[in-house]
Amino acid sequence: MCGIVGYIGKRQASPILLDGLRRLEYRGYDSAGMALNSGGSLQILRRAGRIENLRQLVAEVQPLSDTGISHTRWATHGAPTDENAHPHRDQSGNLALVHNGVIENYITLRDGLKAEGHTFTSETDTEVLAHLVGYYYDLSDEKDAALRLSSAVQRALSRVKGTYGIAVMHVDAPDVIVGARLGSPLVVGLGEGEHFLASDVSAIVAHTRDVIYLNDYDMVTLRRDGFEVKSLEGGSAQVQVSHVDFDVAEAEKGDFPHYMLKEIYEQPASLRNAMRGRLSREEATAVLGGLQMTPRELRDVERIIFSGCGTAYHAGMVGEYLMESLARIPTEVEIASEFRYRNVPTDKNTLQFVISQSGETIDTLAALREAKRKGLRVLGLVNNVASTIARETDGGIYIHAGPEIGVAATKSFTSQVAVLTLLSLLFGRIRHLSTTDGLEMIDELEALPDKITSILNQTDHIREIAKKYAHVEGMLFLGRQANYPVAMEGALKMKEISYIYASGHPSAELKHGIIALVKPELPSVFIAPDDAVFDKNVSNIEEVKARKGPVIAVTTEGQTKLERIADDVIYIPSCPSILSPLLTVIPLQLLAYHLAVERGCDVDKPRNLAKSVTVE
Numbered sequence: 001m002c003g004i005v006g007y008i009g010k011r012q013a014s015p016i017l018l019d020g021l022r023r024l025e026y027r028g029y030d031s032a033g034m035a036l037n038s039g040g041s042l043q044i045l046r047r048a049g050r051i052e053n054l055r056q057l058v059a060e061v062q063p064l065s066d067t068g069i070s071h072t073r074w075a076t077h078g079a080p081t082d083e084n085a086h087p088h089r090d091q092s093g094n095l096a097l098v099h100n101g102v103i104e105n106y107i108t109l110r111d112g113l114k115a116e117g118h119t120f121t122s123e124t125d126t127e128v129l130a131h132l133v134g135y136y137y138d139l140s141d142e143k144d145a146a147l148r149l150s151s152a153v154q155r156a157l158s159r160v161k162g163t164y165g166i167a168v169m170h171v172d173a174p175d176v177i178v179g180a181r182l183g184s185p186l187v188v189g190l191g192e193g194e195h196f197l198a199s200d201v202s203a204i205v206a207h208t209r210d211v212i213y214l215n216d217y218d219m220v221t222l223r224r225d226g227f228e229v230k231s232l233e234g235g236s237a238q239v240q241v242s243h244v245d246f247d248v249a250e251a252e253k254g255d256f257p258h259y260m261l262k263e264i265y266e267q268p269a270s271l272r273n274a275m276r277g278r279l280s281r282e283e284a285t286a287v288l289g290g291l292q293m294t295p296r297e298l299r300d301v302e303r304i305i306f307s308g309c310g311t312a313y314h315a316g317m318v319g320e321y322l323m324e325s326l327a328r329i330p331t332e333v334e335i336a337s338e339f340r341y342r343n344v345p346t347d348k349n350t351l352q353f354v355i356s357q358s359g360e361t362i363d364t365l366a367a368l369r370e371a372k373r374k375g376l377r378v379l380g381l382v383n384n385v386a387s388t389i390a391r392e393t394d395g396g397i398y399i400h401a402g403p404e405i406g407v408a409a410t411k412s413f414t415s416q417v418a419v420l421t422l423l424s425l426l427f428g429r430i431r432h433l434s435t436t437d438g439l440e441m442i443d444e445l446e447a448l449p450d451k452i453t454s455i456l457n458q459t460d461h462i463r464e465i466a467k468k469y470a471h472v473e474g475m476l477f478l479g480r481q482a483n484y485p486v487a488m489e490g491a492l493k494m495k496e497i498s499y500i501y502a503s504g505h506p507s508a509e510l511k512h513g514i515i516a517l518v519k520p521e522l523p524s525v526f527i528a529p530d531d532a533v534f535d536k537n538v539s540n541i542e543e544v545k546a547r548k549g550p551v552i553a554v555t556t557e558g559q560t561k562l563e564r565i566a567d568d569v570i571y572i573p574s575c576p577s578i579l580s581p582l583l584t585v586i587p588l589q590l591l592a593y594h595l596a597v598e599r600g601c602d603v604d605k606p607r608n609l610a611k612s613v614t615v616e
């Protein structure tokens with residue numbers, strides 16, 4: 001979960017690298033650095049902390065070079081210090097390398113290099129990789145420096161266990177940058193007399209929309225006027241130029257103080273985009289061409305597995321309720337990092353979905369590969385087009401949420417749930433749902449964006465509630481049925497950005513131990529829409545109140561019973577219970593956001609986190 005940007009061309013490299021890093025900062029922000037190759041010298045500038053610290057250093061030094069690599073870090077090995085910041089040099093000091101990933105056998109490799117007299121200045125696995133490449137570079141008698149560098153990279157990576165996305169330069173080869181990837185994304189940008197390398201397209205789309213998404217084991221040699229991609233496993237690599245449809249403005253904050261708030265407010269639009277062109281009134285069903293499955297194949301599905309991490313997992317939990325309720329298909333949800341190591345019995349009629357906003361989460365990618373190894377058809381629910389997961393699935397459904405920059409997932413959750421609803425409608429309508437059922441569902445889905453808008457209009461009310469609880473050290477989130485996953489999601493948002501310890505539970509679990517925690521200093525957030533289990537939730541709320549626990553309740557407009565019981569009430573418009581997660585989550589997103597702001601937390605870049613977890 002680091003960000004890499006490389007540039008070789010006809011312009012000054014440092015401004016291009018800094019702007020690219022700024023767009024990748026959501027991937028990691030513990031430290032940042034760049035290496036510039038010019039006139040027989042390799043200049044390295046790096047600083048702990050945010051990219052702004054690096055920008056100030058670059059402004060002081062004013063390096064001149066048209067070739068450079070850069071990196072913004074999420075620390076895996078070694079604290080976020082200047083010494084541990086990338087780029088790292090090899091033993092000679094003539095080679096610079098940046099890396100996204102984890103070298104699992106770095107200690108063994110480091111011991112071997114130490115035995116050869118190498119000395120290290122950092123605690124990182126990346127410095128070991130730089131030394132290993134430099135070791136093979138110095139060992140080679142190849143006269144052509146570019147060839148010498150690429151073969152040194154190839155030899156070094158053949159000894160590596162783990163994951164990498166790297167960019168490497170050598171002072172003797174000022175006309176090339178070498179990149180390679182295994183498990184961490186890397187994309188090549190194609191320009192006129194200039195070429196780019198980046199962890200994702202957002203870093204380079206301002207300069208080119210023609211890109212090549214490298215595959216695992218690809219190695220690229222970039223020059224000003226061309227590039228060459230080969231496979232580290234030997235032979236030629238599959239090179240496909242894609243044209244990126246990415247609106248840079250979409251990835252800007254605009255008038256919002258934080259990306260997270262912008263993305264919360266984008267949800268009426270992102271929900272419309274998730275459903276656009278996918279609802280057929282004529283057939284009273286959803287139309288999802290990306291599944292690439294015939295009606296017969298769809299009908300043969302007898303079991304569904306959803307897997308993902310974090311918020312994506314919570315969306316899958318809602319999907320389980322949706323699929324069982326609308327399609328009556330046995331469905332289970334697995335945390336991807338657990339699924340990949342379990343030996344889940346499956347058969348040819350089991351259909352697996354992997355859910356991922358970034359499409360790069362390594363545990364979800366591993367779950368995908370494990371399911372495919374077992375012969376399952378695996379489909380993706382992904383936001384990031386052409387991401388690794390999207391490219392390795394057998395098909396899938398893009399959620400079309402647009403760039404989500406805030407580390408805390410918001411619009412991607414509601415778009416994932418919306419797409420899961422369409423999926424459940426589609427499966428339901430080829431089984432037992434009637435035309436009337438289908439049309440009613442379509443009406444309710446199309447009404448949701450405006451209902452979300454009405455909730456967003458309550459942001460001042462929710463901010464006032466947040467202020468009351470800004471000092472608390474803990475918070476419970478409770479819900480039933482499809483709002484149990486919403487309780488989990490609300491707790492995750494609260495943890496992630498306000499650093500308040502929070503946990504989500506089924507409301508009825510209170511009496512099985514959790515109620516022991518209830519006290520005046522511990523607020524409970526109940527997601528209690530006016531549905532078949534509303535009265536059960538009311539009983540739970542009474543139990544908490546009887547023990548002087550403060551209660552914040554989310555319930556349906558017109559249901560005023562909670563006014564006299566709860567300390568604070570947030571109302572949402574009515575909708576079918578199975579669709580209520582798309583509404584009940586909005587107040588929880590805003591509550592977490594306002595609490596985090598009240599507590600002075602860094603909403604878009606919470607401590608210790610990054611947007612995409614590409615390391616295990």
Ligand code: AGP
Binds near residue numbers: 310361407
């Ligand atoms: C959610 O707010 C977090 N950012 C995190 O749990 C995230 O949902 C998880 O890492 C999965 O990411 P993905 O959807 O990109 O795979």
